[in-house]
Amino acid sequence: MIKIADKSGFCFGVKRAISLAEKTANLHKKVYTLGPVIHNPQEVERLNDKGIKTLKDPKSVKDGIIILRTHGIPLQLHNELEKKKSIEIIDATCPFVKRAQDIVKELSGKDDAIIIVGEKVHPEVAALVSYGSGKCIVVENIKKAQKLKVKGSLSIVSQTTQTPENFDSIVKCLKKRYKIKVFNTICKATFDRQKSAEKLAKTVDMMIVIGGKNSGNTTRLAQICSTRTKTYHIETADDLKKAWFKSSNSIGLTAGASTPYWIIKQVRGRIEEICSDGKKILKKAKSKEKK
Numbered sequence: 001m002i003k004i005a006d007k008s009g010f011c012f013g014v015k016r017a018i019s020l021a022e023k024t025a026n027l028h029k030k031v032y033t034l035g036p037v038i039h040n041p042q043e044v045e046r047l048n049d050k051g052i053k054t055l056k057d058p059k060s061v062k063d064g065i066i067i068l069r070t071h072g073i074p075l076q077l078h079n080e081l082e083k084k085k086s087i088e089i090i091d092a093t094c095p096f097v098k099r100a101q102d103i104v105k106e107l108s109g110k111d112d113a114i115i116i117v118g119e120k121v122h123p124e125v126a127a128l129v130s131y132g133s134g135k136c137i138v139v140e141n142i143k144k145a146q147k148l149k150v151k152g153s154l155s156i157v158s159q160t161t162q163t164p165e166n167f168d169s170i171v172k173c174l175k176k177r178y179k180i181k182v183f184n185t186i187c188k189a190t191f192d193r194q195k196s197a198e199k200l201a202k203t204v205d206m207m208i209v210i211g212g213k214n215s216g217n218t219t220r221l222a223q224i225c226s227t228r229t230k231t232y233h234i235e236t237a238d239d240l241k242k243a244w245f246k247s248s249n250s251i252g253l254t255a256g257a258s259t260p261y262w263i264i265k266q267v268r269g270r271i272e273e274i275c276s277d278g279k280k281i282l283k284k285a286k287s288k289e290k291k
């Protein structure tokens with residue numbers, strides 16, 4: 001039996017970015033995304049086949065259309081791109097990420113230090129920090145929060161994909177020592193996928209989590225599921241191994257917010273094939289035993 005988590009696969013922001021990229025590529029020739037538009041190598045390759053190229057360095061193109069990805073880009077880079085007359089920008093930054101950027105921008109004009117709860121190396125956090133006019137401090141976890149030393153009061157904003165648990169524990173910790181203002185900018189799509197995956201993982205023999213190995217939210221889904229049941233994180237149907245299915249009767253599927261439906265469908269189809277092959281082999285073995 002295969003069950004798919006109620007909330008899995010593409011979120012609103014990713015659907016919007018892909019749709020913007022495809023519509024643009026239908027009308028124009030030179031279409032680029034600054035870095036992979038989403039963290040899914042197979043979907044990026046599909047878009048590449050449609051003529052949407054991934055740029056590492058915006059200086060490498062003289063003209064054309066550059067699509068900004070869902071995580072957003074640093075403000076300075078955005079401003080530099082805006083100045084180039086031969087380049088058109090289509091901003092596919094997710095509106096939820098944009099909201100967090102706008103909050104940081106507004107806070108940058110106030111006295112409070114701005115605490116960003118998030119992963120320092122994540123592009124979304126790098127972009128958020130760029131809106132804070134040098135006033136942002138990134139706090140990744142409770143240990144860092146305990147060691148924090150700043151003067152005055154704090155405003156706290158979150159990377160959209162943080163877990164509510166991490167955000168709440170940091171807020172609680174800082175509240176004991178500082179006067180704080182809290183801006184909860186966590187996106188519900190991530191939270192919903194995590195809760196839905198965890199709920200399903202409790203009821204099945206095995207979970208298959210589908211999504212890019214470079215996708216933070218997919219990796220987190222795999223971590224959550226692995227605390228409940230046997231879990232494998234795969235990118236495509238080709239990664240599935242027959243041996244995994246020998247002693248599993250119920251299989252749960254979930255996918256990160258950057259995993260397209262066509263990959264989920266392929267994985268499901270391949271699992272059905274593997275399981276029906278297994279049943280046929282078992283049937284043959286039993287009929288031999290009878291003879």
Ligand code: SF4
Nearest residue numbers: 011013094096160187
């Ligand atoms: S996970 Fe949320 S914030 Fe991130 S792109 Fe999707 S909808 Fe936007």
